[in-house]
Amino acid sequence: MGISKRYLGKDLATVIPTMSDSAQNIIDWVSGTPLRIFIILLTAILAQSFGSRAIHRAMNRLATADLVPGPRNIVARQKERARTIGGVLAATLKSVIWIVASGMVLGEFGFNLGPLIASAGILGVALGLGAQTLVRDILSGIFMLIEDQYGVGDNVDVLEIQGVVEKVGLRVTTVRDNKGTLWYLRNGEILKVGNQSQSG
Numbered sequence: 417m418g419i420s421k422r423y424l425g426k427d428l429a430t431v432i433p434t435m436s437d438s439a440q441n442i443i444d445w446v447s448g449t450p451l452r453i454f455i456i457l458l459t460a461i462l463a464q465s466f467g468s469r470a471i472h473r474a475m476n477r478l479a480t481a482d483l484v485p486g487p488r489n490i491v492a493r494q495k496e497r498a499r500t501i502g503g504v505l506a507a508t509l510k511s512v513i514w515i516v517a518s519g520m521v522l523g524e525f526g527f528n529l530g531p532l533i534a535s536a537g538i539l540g541v542a543l544g545l546g547a548q549t550l551v552r553d554i555l556s557g558i559f560m561l562i563e564d565q566y567g568v569g570d571n572v573d574v575l576e577i578q579g580v581v582e583k584v585g586l587r588v589t590t591v592r593d594n595k596g597t598l599w600y601l602r603n604g605e606i607l608k609v610g611n612q613s614q615s616g
Contacts, residue, residue, distance in 0.1 A: 449524050456524070460517035467509045475502030497561050500586060504558060550587070552604035557586040560603060566611045573610035575601055 475498040561584065566572050570581045572591060579593035589606065591599045 453521055453524050456517055456520050460513050464510055464513050467513070468506050471502050471505045471509065475499065475505075497564070497567060497584070500557075500561055500584065504586065549602075549604060553587045553602050556603035556606065557584070557589075560584065560589075560606075565609060566613075570611050570613040572612065574606055574608075577601070 478498045478501075560566070566574075566581055566589075567584060568581055572579065572581055574589075574591065577591055577593055577599050579591045579599070581589065582592050582598070583590040585603075587603060589601045589603055591601060593599060
C-alpha cells in the first residue's frame with residue numbers, strides 16, 4: 417500500500433503541472449486574439465449606436481427648428497431635408513466604422529492588409545468609372561439639399577417641366593406637373609432650376 421501511494425503521489429505531481437500549463441495556455445489564447453477581436457466588434461457596435469442616435473437627434477432638432485421665419489418655412493420641406501441628410505450621415509458613419517473594424521479584425525488574424533487595400537483601391541476605381549452617373553446623381557442631390565435649392569411643396573420650373581416638388585431624394589427628384597403627371601428627374605441631369613416659391 418505504501419508503494420502504491422508513493423507512485424500515485426508521483427503521478428499526481430506529474431499531471432497537475434501539465435493541467436496547469438494547459439489551462440494557462442487556454443487563458444493566454446482567450447485573452448489574446450479573441451479578446452481583442454471582441455473588443456473591436458463591441459467598440460464598433462457602440463460607436464455606430466451612439467453615432468446614429470446623435471445624428472438622429474440632431475436631424476430631429478433641425479426638422480422642428482424655426483430656421484427660416486415667414487411663409488417659406490415649410491415643415492414638410494425641413495423634415496424631408498433633415499431625413500435625407502440624416503440618412504446620408506448615418507450610412508456614411510456606419511460604412512466607415514465597419515470598414516475600419518473589418519481591417520482591424522483581419523489584422524488580428526495575421527492578414528497582410530497591404531495587397532487587400534491595393535485591390536480594394538483598384539476595385540473602387542473600376543466601380544467608380546462604371547457608376548459615374550449614379551455618383552453624379554447622388555452628389556448633386558446632396559448639394560441640392562445642403563444649398564436648399566428647392567424642397568417639398570415648392571413650385572419649380574425644371575427640365576422644361578413646371579409643377580410642384582413632391583419628393584427630394586439623393587438620386588431622384590419627383591415633380592408633379594400642372595396636368596397631374598408625376599415626373600422622376602435624376603438629380604445629375606438638373607443643371608438649372610427656377611423656384612417660384614423662393615422668389616421675392
